[in-house]
Amino acid sequence: KAGVTQTPRYLIKTRGQQVTLSCSPISGHRSVSWYQQTPGQGLQFLFEYFSETQRNKGNFPGRFSGRQFSNSRSEMNVSTLELGDSALYLCASSLGGTGGDQPQHFGDGTRLSIL
């Protein structure tokens, strides 16, 4: 069974640009969550999508947005990039039930560097 696939693996952008990251979950998983990992702030939850609806949201500005498609693939968009957005962006998928007994499985991340 293929794992969580994130593309691209590396991105270099300049301030003010926007970027779109992609995540393909494990087959059959309906929940996709996004996390930002930085040396200073650690791992922080961005948002979670389930059945094309945002179900949970972290404490990030509106420049960070996402969506999920009917095949459960998800994209994350960051507009008006700032230097502080440089980070490893991790996507995780799970079956997504509310029972909680379905752990999240992570992709290898997209490393975003802002110049």
Next chain:
Amino acid sequence: AQSVTQPDIHITVSEGASLELRCNYSYGATPYLFWYVQSPGQGLQLLLKYFSGDTLVQGIKGFEAEFKRSQSSFNLRKPSVHWSDAAEYFCAVGAMNTGFQKLVFGTGTRLLVSP
């Protein structure tokens, strides 16, 4: 709000020695607890999880963890460390009121293995 504390930023262990990584959590109800491991340039790999039942849980790669409600702890252990265990380890808690998909992570413990 839930939180996770990993008091040790770095730990160095000799190969073949035992290992214990500490994790303390703060959450009003019974939490769902996880340990993940991250190798350089990689995403997070799930080592083990605790949902309910037996407080000693077994994971992959010979790791185990014990949930102690009275101490709000979920420490990770391994009886004999291998050089390949050198990585960063993250403890995380999931909350029932967010469907458990919003994980809160500790700051991580970097494990160094000496020959």
